[in-house]
Amino acid sequence: MRTRDFLGLTFSSIVAHRLRSALTALGIAVGIAAVILLTSIGEGIHRFVLQEFTQFGTTLVAINPGKATTAGTSMGVFGTERPLSIEDAEALRRLPFVRAVVPFVQGNAEVEADNRRRRVAVYGAGPQMPEAFSMAVRSGRFLPADDPTAPRAFAVLGSKLRQELFGDANPLGKRITIGGSRYRVIGVMESKGTVLGFDLDDTVYIPAARALSLFNRDSLFEIDVMYREEVDVDTVVAGIKRTLTARHGKEDYTVTTQQQMLDVLGSILNVLTFAVAAIGGISLLVGAIGIVTIMSIAVNERTSEIGLLRALGARRSQVLNLFLGEAIVLAAIGGVSGLGLGIGIAWLLHTAMPSLPVHTPLLYVVLAEALAVSIGLIAGVAPAQRAARLDPIEALRAE
Amino acid sequence: MPVIQLQQIHRDFQVGDQVVHALDDINLQIDAGDYLSIMGPSGSGKSTLLNLIGLLDRATSGHYILNGQDVTVLSDTEQATTRNKTIGFVFQSFHLVPRLSAAANVELPLMLAGMSVEERRSKVAKALEALHLSDRAEHKPDQLSGGQRQRVAIARATVTEPAVLLADEPTGNLDRKSGLDVMGILEALNDRGITLIVVTHDAELGQRARRQLHMLDGRIHREEQEG
Ligand SMILES: Nc1ncnc2c1ncn2[C@@H]1O[C@H](COP(=O)(O)OP(=O)(O)O)[C@@H](O)[C@H]1O
Ligand SMILES: [Mg+2]
Numbered sequence: 001m002r003t004r005d006f007l008g009l010t011f012s013s014i015v016a017h018r019l020r021s022a023l024t025a026l027g028i029a030v031g032i033a034a035v036i037l038l039t040s041i042g043e044g045i046h047r048f049v050l051q052e053f054t055q056f057g058t059t060l061v062a063i064n065p066g067k068a069t070t071a072g073t074s075m076g077v078f079g080t081e082r083p084l085s086i087e088d089a090e091a092l093r094r095l096p097f098v099r100a101v102v103p104f105v106q107g108n109a110e111v112e113a114d115n116r117r118r119r120v121a122v123y124g125a126g127p128q129m130p131e132a133f134s135m136a137v138r139s140g141r142f143l144p145a146d147d148p149t150a151p152r153a154f155a156v157l158g159s160k161l162r163q164e165l166f167g168d169a170n171p172l173g174k175r176i177t178i179g180g181s182r183y184r185v186i187g188v189m190e191s192k193g194t195v196l197g198f199d200l201d202d203t204v205y206i207p208a209a210r211a212l213s214l215f216n217r218d219s220l221f222e223i224d225v226m227y228r229e230e231v232d233v234d235t236v237v238a239g240i241k242r243t244l245t246a247r248h249g250k251e252d253y254t255v256t257t258q259q260q261m262l263d264v265l266g267s268i269l270n271v272l273t274f275a276v277a278a279i280g281g282i283s284l285l286v287g288a289i290g291i292v293t294i295m296s297i298a299v300n301e302r303t304s305e306i307g308l309l310r311a312l313g314a315r316r317s318q319v320l321n322l323f324l325g326e327a328i329v330l331a332a333i334g335g336v337s338g339l340g341l342g343i344g345i346a347w348l349l350h351t352a353m354p355s356l357p358v359h360t361p362l363l364y365v366v367l368a369e370a371l372a373v374s375i376g377l378i379a380g381v382a383p384a385q386r387a388a389r390l391d392p393i394e395a396l397r398a399e
Numbered sequence: 400m401p402v403i404q405l406q407q408i409h410r411d412f413q414v415g416d417q418v419v420h421a422l423d424d425i426n427l428q429i430d431a432g433d434y435l436s437i438m439g440p441s442g443s444g445k446s447t448l449l450n451l452i453g454l455l456d457r458a459t460s461g462h463y464i465l466n467g468q469d470v471t472v473l474s475d476t477e478q479a480t481t482r483n484k485t486i487g488f489v490f491q492s493f494h495l496v497p498r499l500s501a502a503a504n505v506e507l508p509l510m511l512a513g514m515s516v517e518e519r520r521s522k523v524a525k526a527l528e529a530l531h532l533s534d535r536a537e538h539k540p541d542q543l544s545g546g547q548r549q550r551v552a553i554a555r556a557t558v559t560e561p562a563v564l565l566a567d568e569p570t571g572n573l574d575r576k577s578g579l580d581v582m583g584i585l586e587a588l589n590d591r592g593i594t595l596i597v598v599t600h601d602a603e604l605g606q607r608a609r610r611q612l613h614m615l616d617g618r619i620h621r622e623e624q625e626g
Contacts, residue, residue, distance in 0.1 A: 002510070012503075015498075305494075305496055308494045309507070310455070311453070311455060311494075312508040312511055313479050313481075313508055313511050314511050315476050315480075316476075318511065392455045393456055396455075396490065396494065399492060
């Protein structure tokens with residue numbers, strides 16, 4: 001039998017049961033789509049998120065109030081910890097390996113200039129923030145190194161907030177009101193975009209001590225320490241802990257290194273990857289079972305056709321190949337649809353997030369389709385063998 | 400030379416702990432171009448004999464010589480090839496593939512043989528034309544009457560130009576007129592040289608054959624020759 005005729009016969013029965021064939025192929029399609037999506041954006045997502053995290057530099061250590069237990073809850077809920085204060089940050093600044101210390105506190109407040117007002121995120125920070133987080137000032141200057149406990153009322157605008165409040169006018173030296181208190185604008189930041197969901201442009205930076213009183217808090221959210229590259233991170237952590245524990249009397253704070261953050265991030269990403277892989281795997285399994293089921297039904301339905309083909313001179317192997325071919329074509333159609341679906345979703349993601357690198361190597365496309373075809377082959381064997389083994393006379397009697 | 404020779408053919412079926420002798424010592428010679436009817440009550444072994452002649456079944460013992468070749472020793476695959484080349488089947492219930500057009504149904508045995516598209520096309524056209532079905536070529540079986548369906552089946556059985564045409568109750572699902580029609584077509588094919596064997600329980604139709612076999616309990620109980 002010629003290949004063309006073979007395919008023609010196979011397709012004729014697939015087309016005769018369009019809906020059923022489509023549903024059967026769908027199982028495989030979802031699985032292959034998941035597989036191809038994983039391979040297309042898996043590495044991309046990893047790199048994207050890591051880059052988002054490390055763009056501030058890799059020599060950062062974060063200190064948060066409260067002791068994180070292994071269960072993940074902060075002891076802070078029991079209210080026994082001392083606040084993380086501006087003085088703590090100053091104490092850390094005196095450590096020899098420290099390049100920069102940034103006290104950090106955040107909240108939302110209304111910012112008013114002339115007659116324009118806007119509710120934005122307010123970041124209380126220290127003068128070394130641009131250095132620690134590789135941020136650049138576009139005009140004017142960043143917060144000066146005032147007395148950290150009694151800084152002057154200066155504010156630095158994010159590029160978007162500046163545009164919203166002042167348009168094209170020069171904001172430097174202008175007076176604004178933040179949460180009812182008056183500040184003088186001394187600088188505007190370079191655009192930084194959104195980092196991990198935080199809009200760093202639609203914001204205003206003020207001294208941390210002023211942010212604490214603005215938000216009526218006694219503890220900083222975080223102290224970020226940037227250390228000298230040549231120093232070992234363990235030495236840094238030990239030094240920080242010695243200083244803070246001496247001040248607090250106990251370890252009622254948490255020190256997180258960049259590496260730990262990356263580890264946590266990596267494990268979250270791995271869970272995500274695993275979940276998508278599991279969905280793909282289950283879907284492929286369900287797809288395979290669907291093919292077995294549908295092919296078994298087809299053999300039952302077409303028993304008399306099998307008898308006829310045998311009477312017309314079809315060999316057992318031809319009958320086997322016809323049914324096996326049908327299973328493989330079903331799976332292959334599912335595979336191709338899945339490839340289209342997966343690549344399509346990957347492309348949409350890339351369009352929505354241009355910085356997310358998406359790459360589908362041709363080899364993976366070929367491998368995924370080969371996987372689909374193999375599933376069809378494996379799933380089709382048993383029903384096809386049953387068809388080939390039918391006794392022609394009995395098969396002809398079935399109606 | 401006889402096209403079919405059956406020598407001491409037995410076909411036993413094991414049913415439970417009993418053995419059914421569906422064919423019991425059949426000896427038969429059929430010459431090329433002969434017209435044979437097989438009659439007899441239900442269960443007398445008519446279909447079993449026809450299936451055996453058609454190589455769909457194997458004898459429990461005995462020898463079957465088709466076109467001078469002992470086919471009892473052929474493998475399944477060789478039998479399939481012989482079936483394709485030498486034998487045409489016409490069934491009571493037509494056995495058309497519902498999703499295929501009349502032409503595609505007729506084309507099936509040529510496809511299975513691996514014949515090229517061009518060669519097939521002219522053969523299918525000729526077979527359909529001979530049965531006055533040219534204008535029905537693209538119709539699906541469910542768009543055809545019973546008589547037309549059986550004519551498609553006959554076109555399919557003869558498109559390979561087989562030496563032997565086997566028909567098991569070919570008029571069983573047809574009304575009287577279509578039935579006579581179909582018999583006329585089969586007999587016309589016989590006139591042009593094909594060996595025709597028709598199983599029927601209709602005595603009137605059976606009597607049209609030159610040789611009439613009457614079966615009973617797996618044996619050829621009586622044979623009548625016309626003319
Ligand atoms: N596959 C089978 N298994 C068991 N018995 C069978 C089988 N095929 C036929 N028989 C028996 O063989 C006998 C002849 O059957 P068959 O050739 O179909 O009769 P007819 O066509 O004359 O009605 C019957 O008794 C039938 O029950
Ligand atoms: Mg019968």
